[in-house]
Amino acid sequence: MNNFLTVIGFTIRNKMRTKSFLITTAIIAIILSIGVNLPYIISQFNKDEPANIGFIETNAPEVTGPLKAYYEGMENPGLKLISYPDTGSGEANEEALRQAIISGDIKGYILFESNEAVGFPKVFYKSEGLMDMGTSGTLSAALQTIKTDAVLQEAGLTEAQELLLRSPIEIETTQISLTDAAVGEGKSADQQGLAMGFVYAMMILLFMGIFVTSQLIATEITAEKSSRVMEILVTSVSPLTQMFGKIFGMFLIGIMQIGVYVAVFVINVTLPHNVEMLEGLNINFADIDPSLYVFAVIFYLTGYFLYSTLFAAVGSIVSRTEDLAQALMPITFLSMGGFYIGIFGMTSPTATFVEITSFIPFFAPFAMFLRIGLTDPAFWEIALSLGLLVACILLFGWLSAKIYRTGVLMYGKRPSFKELRKAMKAYKV
Amino acid sequence: MKPLVVDNVSKQYGDKTAVNGIQFEVGAGEIYGLLGANGAGKTTTMRMVLGLIYPDDGKILYQGKPYSQEQLKMLGYLPEERGMYPKVKISDQVIYLAQLRGMSRKDADRNLKMWLEKFNISEYYNKKIEELSKGNQQKIQFIAAVIHEPKIIILDEAFSGLDPVNVELLKKTVKELRDSGTTILFSTHRMEHVEELCRNITILHKSNTVLQGNLKEIKKQFTRERVILGTETELKGLEGIAGVRQVNRQEYGYELFIDREETAQAILRHAMSQAELSRFELLEPTLNEIFIRSVGDINE
Numbered sequence: 001m002n003n004f005l006t007v008i009g010f011t012i013r014n015k016m017r018t019k020s021f022l023i024t025t026a027i028i029a030i031i032l033s034i035g036v037n038l039p040y041i042i043s044q045f046n047k048d049e050p051a052n053i054g055f056i057e058t059n060a061p062e063v064t065g066p067l068k069a070y071y072e073g074m075e076n077p078g079l080k081l082i083s084y085p086d087t088g089s090g091e092a093n094e095e096a097l098r099q100a101i102i103s104g105d106i107k108g109y110i111l112f113e114s115n116e117a118v119g120f121p122k123v124f125y126k127s128e129g130l131m132d133m134g135t136s137g138t139l140s141a142a143l144q145t146i147k148t149d150a151v152l153q154e155a156g157l158t159e160a161q162e163l164l165l166r167s168p169i170e171i172e173t174t175q176i177s178l179t180d181a182a183v184g185e186g187k188s189a190d191q192q193g194l195a196m197g198f199v200y201a202m203m204i205l206l207f208m209g210i211f212v213t214s215q216l217i218a219t220e221i222t223a224e225k226s227s228r229v230m231e232i233l234v235t236s237v238s239p240l241t242q243m244f245g246k247i248f249g250m251f252l253i254g255i256m257q258i259g260v261y262v263a264v265f266v267i268n269v270t271l272p273h274n275v276e277m278l279e280g281l282n283i284n285f286a287d288i289d290p291s292l293y294v295f296a297v298i299f300y301l302t303g304y305f306l307y308s309t310l311f312a313a314v315g316s317i318v319s320r321t322e323d324l325a326q327a328l329m330p331i332t333f334l335s336m337g338g339f340y341i342g343i344f345g346m347t348s349p350t351a352t353f354v355e356i357t358s359f360i361p362f363f364a365p366f367a368m369f370l371r372i373g374l375t376d377p378a379f380w381e382i383a384l385s386l387g388l389l390v391a392c393i394l395l396f397g398w399l400s401a402k403i404y405r406t407g408v409l410m411y412g413k414r415p416s417f418k419e420l421r422k423a424m425k426a427y428k429v
Numbered sequence: 430m431k432p433l434v435v436d437n438v439s440k441q442y443g444d445k446t447a448v449n450g451i452q453f454e455v456g457a458g459e460i461y462g463l464l465g466a467n468g469a470g471k472t473t474t475m476r477m478v479l480g481l482i483y484p485d486d487g488k489i490l491y492q493g494k495p496y497s498q499e500q501l502k503m504l505g506y507l508p509e510e511r512g513m514y515p516k517v518k519i520s521d522q523v524i525y526l527a528q529l530r531g532m533s534r535k536d537a538d539r540n541l542k543m544w545l546e547k548f549n550i551s552e553y554y555n556k557k558i559e560e561l562s563k564g565n566q567q568k569i570q571f572i573a574a575v576i577h578e579p580k581i582i583i584l585d586e587a588f589s590g591l592d593p594v595n596v597e598l599l600k601k602t603v604k605e606l607r608d609s610g611t612t613i614l615f616s617t618h619r620m621e622h623v624e625e626l627c628r629n630i631t632i633l634h635k636s637n638t639v640l641q642g643n644l645k646e647i648k649k650q651f652t653r654e655r656v657i658l659g660t661e662t663e664l665k666g667l668e669g670i671a672g673v674r675q676v677n678r679q680e681y682g683y684e685l686f687i688d689r690e691e692t693a694q695a696i697l698r699h700a701m702s703q704a705e706l707s708r709f710e711l712l713e714p715t716l717n718e719i720f721i722r723s724v725g726d727i728n729e
Contacts, residue, residue, distance in 0.1 A: 003529055010525045014517060228512020229522075232573060235479045235506045236529040238498060409481060422443055 003237045007245025008252065011220075015253050025257055029264045036268040040277050050080045051135065052106040053125075054097050058086040060112035060121045066146045078138050082106055101128060108135060120147055175375075190282050192374075196346065198288050199373035202296045203342045205258060206365060209300055211335045213254040214307040215328070217246060218315030221408075222324045225316070230408050239405045243316075247308045254304070295372050295382075302389045303365030306396060307335055313400035316407030317415055334362045342366030349374035359385050361392035430493040431456045432612040433478070433581050438487035440473055447473040449636045450487070453629070455581075460603065460613040462623040462644070465633030466724055471616050472509065474633070475583055478614065479506055491581065502531040505579030509586045509616075511570045515559040522558075523573050530577040537576060544572040548598065564595050571599060581612045588622060600626070620716040630716075632723055640723045644716070651714045651722075656693050658683040658700055659708025670695050682708070 071077040097109040108127025115122045224230045345354040358367035368385045371377045433455040440448040448470040455461040480496045491500045527537035545551045588596045632640040660682040672692030677684040693711045
C-alpha cells in the first residue's frame with residue numbers, strides 16, 4: 001500500500017513538473033474561456049452600425065421605398081439603405097456605387113431589373129464578399145415581406161385572414177419516455193438541445209480523459225522500459241503495484257486537468273454578461289438531468305480503467321518508443337471507433353448500431369452514455385451494459401497485469417502472442 | 430545459514446535450458462564472482478536471485494527465508510544495462526527508488542547527500558541524468574543500488590565503461606561495503622577485477638557450472654606452468670630441457686611454458702649457468718587463462 005502511494009506520488013509529481021503538460025492545460029483552458037465568451041464577444045461587435053447598402057433612387061422605387069421603411073422600422077436593423085441619385089446611365093450609376101464601396105460608405109448595393117413575367121423585379125445584390133449569404137438572406141426575407149404586403153393590399157383581405165396568413169407554423173417537439181408510466185412528461189426542444197450539447201461536450205471530455213491519458217500511460221511505460229529504469233523498478237516494487245500505481249496516478253492527473261477545465265468553464269459561465277447571454281438563449285444548466293452528470297462520471301471511470309489497463313499492457317511489451325504507435329494501433333482504433341459512434345450516433349441515438357454498440361464494452365462508455373443522454377434506455381439495459389463493462393475491466397485488468405509482468409522483462413523485438421504466452425509460462429505468471 | 434543460498438536451481442525457457450542446477454552460497458562480507466561467457470546463464474541466475482523470474486527447480490534462500498516481497502527491500506541491484514529516468518532530477522528519482530524499497534524520504538535524502546559527497550558530485554543533486562557524463566551517470570546508478578543499505582547487493586558488470594580513476598573509486602567502495610558485512614554477488618567479464626575482489630567464484634558455461642570454489646584453491650588445481658626469466662643476455666638450449674613445451678623471447682627476457690612444476694628448477698639452474706638473472710618467476714595461471722581453458726575445453 002505504501003509503495004502504491006509512492007508510485008502514485010512520483011507519477012503525479014513528475015507529470016505536474018513537465019512543461020508540456022502545464023502548457024497544454026493552460027492553452028486548453030484559454031481556448032475554453034474564449035469559446036464560452038465567444039457569443040458575447042460576437043454580440044459586442046454586432047452592436048455596431050448596421051451595414052450600409054446602396055441603391056439608386058429611381059431604380060424600382062416601388063420596392064426600395066418600402067424596403068427602406070422596413071429596415072428603418074426595425075429596432076435592431078442589420079442593414080441600412082442609402083440612396084444615390086440617378087446619373088442617367090446605368091453604367092455611370094454602377095460606377096458611382098462601386099466608388100461608394102471603395103470609399104467605404106456602403107458594403108454593397110442592390111439593383112433591380114423589371115421582370116414582367118412575375119410582376120416583381122429581379123434583384124441583383126452586388127458586394128465584394130464572396131457568397132455574402134447573411135446579407136442576401138435578410139434582403140430576401142425583407143423583400144418577400146414587401147412582396148406579400150403588396151399583394152395582400154390589393155387582395156383586400158380581412159385583418160384576421162391576414163394574420164392567419166402571416167403566422168408561422170408552430171411545431172413543438174417533445175422527447176417522451178417510453179419506460180416511465182407518466183404521460184405528458186418529457187424533454188422539450190430546448191432541453192433536448194441542451195442535453196445534446198452536454199452529451200457532445202461530455203463525449204469530447206470522455207475521449208480526452210480516456211484516450212489521451214491512456215496513451216500517456218503507455219508512452220511512460222515504454223519510456224521506462226527503453227531507458228532500462230524498468231529493471232530497477234521491477235526489482236523494487238511488484239509489477240502490479242507499479243502498473244496500477246501509474247494508472248491511478250495518471251487518473252488523478254486526468255481528473256485534475258478536467259477539474260481545471262470544468263472550473264474555468266463554470267467561472268466563465270457565471271460571469272454576469274454570460275449569464276444574461278445564456279438566459280437569452282434559453283439555456284439553463286439546471287435543466288440537465290442530474291443523473292446525467294452521475295453517468296458521465298461512471299462512464300468516465302469505467303472507460304478509463306478499461307482502456308488504461310490495455311494501453312499499459314501494450315506499453316509494457318514494446319521496448320522502444322518508436323514502435324509504440326504501431327503496437328497501439330488496434331486499441332487506438334477501438335477507442336476512436338467508440339468516439340465516432342458517439343459523435344455520429346448523436347443525430348440518430350435510437351439507431352440499431354448505437355443500441356448494439358452500447359452493449360459492447362469497448363464502445364459502451366460512448367454509446368451507452370449517448371443513449372442515456374438523448375434517449376431513454378430501460379434500466380436493465382444500462383445495468384447490463386455497465387455489468388459487461390465492469391466484467392471486461394476485471395478480465396482485461398487481470399490479463400494486462402499478466403502481460404505487463406511478462407512484458408517488462410522482454411527486450412528486443414516486439415513479441416508475438418505465441419512468444420508472450422510462452423514467456424508467461426516460463427515466468428510462471 | 431549464509432545470507433544468500435542458491436540451492437540446485439534450474440530454469441527452462443520452453444525447451445531451452447537457461448540454467449542447469451546451479452548451486453552456491455554467499456556469506457556476509459563476501460564478494461562472490463559469477464562468471465561466464467555471454468549467454469551462459471548469468472543474467473537468468475541474477476534475475477532469479479532478484480525474484481524477477483521463478484526457478485523451475487531448486488530454491489533460493491535469503492537469510493534462510495524464501496523469496497517474498499519483504500526480501501526485496503534488502504536487495505540492491507545494479508543492472509548490466511544502466512537505466513534511470515533521463516529527464517527526472519537525480520534527487521527525485523534516487524529518493525523515489527529508495528522509498529520503494531521501504532526507506533523514509535528523510536533517510537533517503539540524507540543517504541543520497543552522503544553518497545554524492547563521497548563520490549565528489551554533490552552539485553548534481555538537482556541535475557537531470559541526461560545532463561551528466563556517462564561515468565557520473567554510473568555513479569548515480571550505483572548510488573541507486575546501495576542507497577537503501579541493502580544486505581545483499583547484485584552487481585552486474587559494475588565497472589564497465591568507467592575510466593581507471595572511477596573504476597578504482599567504485600572498487601574501493603565495493604570493498605568498503607564488503608568489509609561492512611554486505612553480501613555481494615558480482616558478475617563481470619573482467620577477470621582482473623574478480624581476482625582482486627572475489628573469494629569464491631562460479632564459472633558458468635552454456636547453462637552448466639563448469640568450475641566452482643575458492644579462487645585460491647581453483648588456481649592451485651591448475652599447474653603452475655609459466656616461467657618468467659628476466660635477463661639481458663641470450664640463453665641457449667632452453668628448448669632442450671625436459672618438460673619445456675614452449676619458449677617465447679620477450680622484451681624482458683624469456684617466457685616458458687612447462688609441463689611439470691619441477692621443470693622450473695631445471696630451467697633456473699640451466700639459466701644461471703649461462704647468465705645473470707634479474708628475475709625468475711614461476712607463475713600460477715591467471716583467472717583469464719583458467720576461464721578460457723574451462724570454457725574453451727568444452728567448446729572443443
